[in-house]
Amino acid sequence: MKKNKFTISINIFMGFIVLVTGGCTSLFNRNSESGQTPGQPVIEIAYCNVNSQAELCIASFGTENENKSLVNFITTDPSFPDFDLKITRDGVQSAYECRQVEDFPTSIYCVGEKISLGETIELQVLSRDDEHLIAKGVLNISFLALSTPITDSTTPIETAPQTLRATATQTPLIPTETPTVTVGRTQTTPSVTGTAVDSYPNSSYP
Amino acid sequence: MNLLLDGWLVVFNNWSILAWILLVIFLGYTITLSVLKIIFKDTLTAAEYFSFGLAGSLLPFLFGSIFIFSLNHFQRTDLSLLIPLALLSLALVFLQHKAQIQPVQGSRSTLTVLILIFCVSIFLRLVFISEAITPLYFDSAEHYRIIRYLLGIYRNSQSILQISLPDSRYYHLGFHLMTAALPSSIQWYVMDSMMIFGQIILAMIPIPVFFIVRHETSSDKAGLLAVLLASFGWYMPAYAVNWGKYPALTSLIILQFVLNIGYAAFRFNLSPSTQWKKYILPGLGIAAAGLIHTRSVLVIGIVFAAWIIAKWWLNSPKWIQLLLLFLTLGGFLAEYFLIQSNDVLKVVFDPYVQSGYVLTGLVALLSIAAYQTFPRLTLASFLVILFLLASLFIPVNILSARYGYQTILDRPFVEMLLYLPLSLLGGLGFAGVEQYFHSTEQKPGYSNKPTGVLISAFLLGFVFLYSFTNYNFRPSDCCKIVSSDDLIAFDWIKRNLPIDAQILIATTELNVFTSTSSEGFTGTDAGIWIPSLAGRPIFGAPYALNFGKQSTLDMLCEQEVNYVYIGGTPQSFHWTQLNETPDWYKNVFSLPKTQIYRITGCAAD
Known part of the structure; x- marks a missing residue:
């Protein structure tokens, strides 16, 4: 029973x-x-903030081939509707074509006319289906693909380095327990004189 | 508060993947539970069965995955996965029929608490995913590639027995097979499935500790304390998910299953008709451990040796026992100083000394009570620690010359494993304290019951509060090598660069063994994900490469490298050097954390 x-x-x-x-x-x-429907309130666009993730925000601005601008959007909603971007600078409006990153639906980027550092721009995000306004905002381009220069104590390599190679085919190049990439050697013996670096970060707990 | 919100957001966005994974684990659990009930009947409590069954829940899933990936006699579809699921369900019905369901022994409330710890752990572990764009660190990129590769085999209705594996040197595919066999992976949610499965594994790892401690001590509270210590006492083993150590973490569950069944085999006098089952289950467990992470088989050997030596030790004359004690303590001190003097190895103690000294100190104190009350298991736990540390110095070429520079166990794996003997010692020590107060109660004139209850409550409460207030459930900044800028770059590469464009990425030498020989190279930024996520070949060079040198350009031209990828980690290439030589390198893609340069300085250009 x-x-x-x-x-x-x-x-x-x-x-x-x-x-x-x-x-x-x-x-x-x-x-x-x-997704987003016409009746819903318009989202206010701002730069992304780690502590308060908005439904749609701008992670960064960048450049493509030095003559076009990239706008990197992040959404918290994987089903966010397809959209296009319109940017108004000095009263002139330009269209930016946007696309969702394949396999990462919360990442969307737009490409269009070049924007310069320090400019103030007005953004309008419009639904691709019916062109209704999804989000808008005014932003100052405070950073534009210029990361802080990285400095460390390593000495640059004087001779041709040890190299490794992996293909993009279905051939992962992995030995035994810890995945690494197969090493190929150039003719010159390498002389890496940089500071010793643990491959696994020093695991001091944050 | 954010922890709760982030947890719910992950659950809400991934609930279908989560449900599939839990369903598969539940099916495996009920099958294992039925087999255990056939063997052990009413000798275990409900909580012990839960702990033991969960440890073995991956076995049916693993062997079911191997089964479906070995067949090639029919055209596979998304629904093909229902075949092993149906077979597993049939096996379950059969086993349920065979199992003599006995009235459950022991306290129901302990089982409830254990299940609650498991469920809360799942939720808390899922918070990790809220801040992870991809699985972390460079290992994950390769695990992801292997899983995609296996899915390709599945889609083409091929058998893993008849095709050449991705790399003959990569021989343990257990975790990858299981992840690829998840229904959510078949539907191409591979990355999410991998991350969620990994976090559920983290929640499962501490539960099996309960069984040995509870059965040895007959104390539910001691078992629960051991589970708490294993869950949140130290940041290991869960921290290893930051390193993408998914196979090693998965192996910890199977490893504990084998240890539990081994312990049970020693403790129970099974009837002759069930003797064979004593060997079948550990046999399957060891095979599974080998398939998931080969080094875990060596750990099983280490534990077995420690158990045997502990028995011999306790049966020896007093003077030999003392001599062994001094030798062991001396050996441990020698190991400690040797490890501390080695830059690669010294971080092995970080989780337990630098960051976890409070609970390690508490466990050390409790170990005295553990030794008084449960000498064999306590000694065996000490010896396991001693042997694990010693294995960092024993070269593997005593077993096989093929892996010359490697040692039996590597530093990250030992660092992950030390939580296990420490948790056991904590649980045993707690029970020892409990028993001390219980025994003094029996003496005339003593009334220590309130003191005993108070100390027990204090120890449990302290470990609980200390663990939760000091624990970080979020990914470590050390290992987040992929940013949202990188994802845009991968998509841009897919759409704009020729399919055969070869891209240079930054790398560094792997360094987890004591040897000075090269252990291979690994990617140091998001570039390592390019083959998987952008479908282009990569070519690696040390991250400190000087792009201002003519020799560097010559090497890149000779190797037919077309582009340079610069990610956003401290170990990425220095983009300023490329900007200083515009005749050789032209920026074609630029976001704050990601740069792509086309090499224009080669003669052909």
Whole structure:
């Protein structure tokens, strides 16, 4: 009797899991299709902040081929609708084509006319389907693809370095327990004279 | 508060993947539980069964994954995965029929607490994912590639037994097979499945510790304290997920299953008809451990040796026992100073000394009580620590010349493993203290019950509060090598660079053994993900490479490298050097944390 009860409970539990999974999947898919609708309030665009993640924010600005600008958006919603960007500078509006990064739906970037450091721009994010306004904001370009110069105590390599090579085909190049990349050597013997660096970071706990 | 919100956000965004993984684990758990019940009948408590069963829950999943990836007799579809799931369910029904379900022994509330710890751990571990764009560090890039490779095999309806593996030197594919066999992976949510599965593994790792401590001491509280210590006492083993050590972490669960079954085999006088089962289950466990992380088999050997030596030690005359004690303590001190004098190895103590000295100190104190009450297990735990540290110096070429420079165990793995004997010692010591107060109660004139209860409550409460107030559930900045800028760069590469464009990435030498020989090279920034996420070949060079030198340009031209990728870590190439030589390198993509340069200085250009 107890055995039957146990088996029945297990079956019910598994059935429940499958039902919940199925139900939630369809709900999720429906949500994915719907995304932002015209009735929803317009999002205020700002730079992304680690402590308070907005639904849509700008992570960075950059350049492509030195004559175009890149705008890097991040959203918290993987089902955020497809959109395009319009930027107004000195009263002139330009269109920027946006695309979602493949396999990373929360990363979206737009490419268009070059923007300069220090400029103040007005942004409008418009739904690609019906062109309704999803988000807007005014931003000053306070940083533009200029990372802080990295300095360390390592001595630059004087001779041709040891090199390694990996292909992009389905051939991971991994030895034994710890994945590394296969090493190929150039003709000159390497002389890496930099500071010794642990491959695993010094695990002092933050 | 943010912890809760971030946890819920991860659950909400990934609930279907989470549900699939939990379903598969639940199925494996119930199958293992049925087998254990056939063997051990009513000799274990409900909480012991839960702890033991969860340790073995990955076994059916692993062997089911191997089964589905070995077949090549039919065209696979997304639904093909239902075949092993159905087979596992059938096995479960059969085992349920065979198992004699006995009334559950022991306290129900302990089982509830254990399940609660497991569920809360899952939730807290998921917070990690809220700040991780991809699985962390360079190991993860390769694990991801292998999983994608296996999925390719699955899609092409090939068998892993008939194709050449990605690399003949990479021989343990257990974690990758399991992740690839997850229904969510089959639907191409590979990265999310890998990360969530990894976090659930972290939540599972501490639970099996309960079994040995509870069964040895008959104290539920001692078992729970050991679980708390293993969960949140030290930042290891969970911190290893920052290093992408997914196979090693997974192996800890199977390793504990083998240890539990080994312990049970010593403790129980099984009937002759069930004797064979004593060998089948550990056999399967050892095979699974080898498939997931080969070095965990060596750890099983180390524990077995420690257990045997501990028995012999305790049966020896007093003077030999004392001599062995001094030798062991001397050996430990020698190891400690040798390790401290080695730059590569000395970080092995960081989680337990620099950051975890409070709880390690507490465990050291409790060990005295543990030795008084449970000498064999206590001695065995000490010897395991001693042998684990010694294995950092024993070259593997005593077993095989193939891996000349390696030692039996590597530093990261030992660093991850030390939590296990320490948690056992903590649990045993706690039970020792409990028993001390219990025994003095029996003496006439003594009434120490309130003191005993108070000290027990204090120890449990202290470990609980100290652990939670000092624990960091978020990814460490050390190992987040991929930024959102890198993701844009990968997409840009896919759309703009020729398929055969060869991209230079920054690397450094791997350094986890005592040897001075080269251990290989690893990527030091997001460039290591290019083959997986941008589909272009990479070519590595040390991150300190001087791009201002003619010899560097000559080397890059000779190797037909077309582009240079610069990520946003301190060990990325120095982009200022490339800007200073505009005739040789032209910037084609620039975001604050990512730069791509085209090499224009070669003769062909």
